[in-house]
Amino acid sequence: MNAPTPKEIMEFTKTPGWLDWYAGPSQPAFTLPAGAVDAHCHVFGPGAEFPYAPERKYTPCDASKQQLYALRDHLGFARNVVVQATCHGADNRAMLDALIHSGGKARGVATVRRSVSDEELQAMHDAGVRGVRFNFVKRLVDFTPKDELLEIAGRIARFGWHVVIYFEAVDLPELWDFFTALPTTVVVDHMGRPDVGKPVDGPEFELFLKFMRDNPNVWSKVSCPERLSLSGPKALAGERNAYADVVPFARRVVEEFPDRVLWGTDWPHPNLKDHMPDDGLLVDFIPHIAPTAELQQKLLVANPMRLYWPEEL
Numbered sequence: 001m002n003a004p005t006p007k008e009i010m011e012f013t014k015t016p017g018w019l020d021w022y023a024g025p026s027q028p029a030f031t032l033p034a035g036a037v038d039a040h041c042h043v044f045g046p047g048a049e050f051p052y053a054p055e056r057k058y059t060p061c062d063a064s065k066q067q068l069y070a071l072r073d074h075l076g077f078a079r080n081v082v083v084q085a086t087c088h089g090a091d092n093r094a095m096l097d098a099l100i101h102s103g104g105k106a107r108g109v110a111t112v113r114r115s116v117s118d119e120e121l122q123a124m125h126d127a128g129v130r131g132v133r134f135n136f137v138k139r140l141v142d143f144t145p146k147d148e149l150l151e152i153a154g155r156i157a158r159f160g161w162h163v164v165i166y167f168e169a170v171d172l173p174e175l176w177d178f179f180t181a182l183p184t185t186v187v188v189d190h191m192g193r194p195d196v197g198k199p200v201d202g203p204e205f206e207l208f209l210k211f212m213r214d215n216p217n218v219w220s221k222v223s224c225p226e227r228l229s230l231s232g233p234k235a236l237a238g239e240r241n242a243y244a245d246v247v248p249f250a251r252r253v254v255e256e257f258p259d260r261v262l263w264g265t266d267w268p269h270p271n272l273k274d275h276m277p278d279d280g281l282l283v284d285f286i287p288h289i290a291p292t293a294e295l296q297q298k299l300l301v302a303n304p305m306r307l308y309w310p311e312e313l
């Protein structure tokens, strides 16, 4: 890992309107099961140490590994899965640095280009990377040709890694054939971003459920209610029943596919425009979508352990 050159040490100006992560989150009322994994979170820089990528679509506030791990301990999580944020492009140094300094308590998901070497993949594996992320959300990334992604998927499959996909619900029909051609476990970010203004038993969300039903290698993160909610209430000011309009969607996925769901805070919550949730209250969303101890154990412990720390089982 090279130290940044003087040219790389620069000041970054946050995207106008950027909301910083919530300082001083409350203590969740819900007690997480022992060994719970925050299976979707990010680090941002710090930019002076790990510069943001030139091709980024937003410039965030800094959110360091120390701050992430302090949140982990405060909320009661035991481990993290650090997902490469798009503001770092395919420069995985900040994420890898977080894994290396986690004492084995973090695994990671990288973004790589076709030019990545097998030696680089091996080094990432040794640091704790277990997946790559393919992003189809147009406001976040430029288009990558599908043949390039398929080539990457074939190469990372040999390391036993999986593919994380991020897309919007309206794009699922067009992406279906590509997704079902992937040779690995496939993990969908944030339930494929359903429009929760539409019925939970309507055709759009039914298509997502069919995608999971027809493809036993597909998992879903039932995360980001703060991003998907249209009517709140927001996880702020002591609200422990936040984002009620997202609950039926997430609960449906948890109950139908209890062995293929993951949950994460999504800290430090990139690109929220309306409000920044109190992460303690966000944890209190979990028992609404996974109402039994058995479902909670699968969602928060058994499933992420199977995917990210299988050697410990």
Ligand SMILES: O=C(O)c1cc(C(=O)O)oc(=O)c1
Residues within 6 Å of the ligand: 084, 085, 086, 087, 140, 189, 227, 266, 270, 271
């Ligand atoms: O919806 C988003 O803006 C978003 C962005 C990123 C990222 O920039 O990596 O990751 C997420 O999980 C969600």
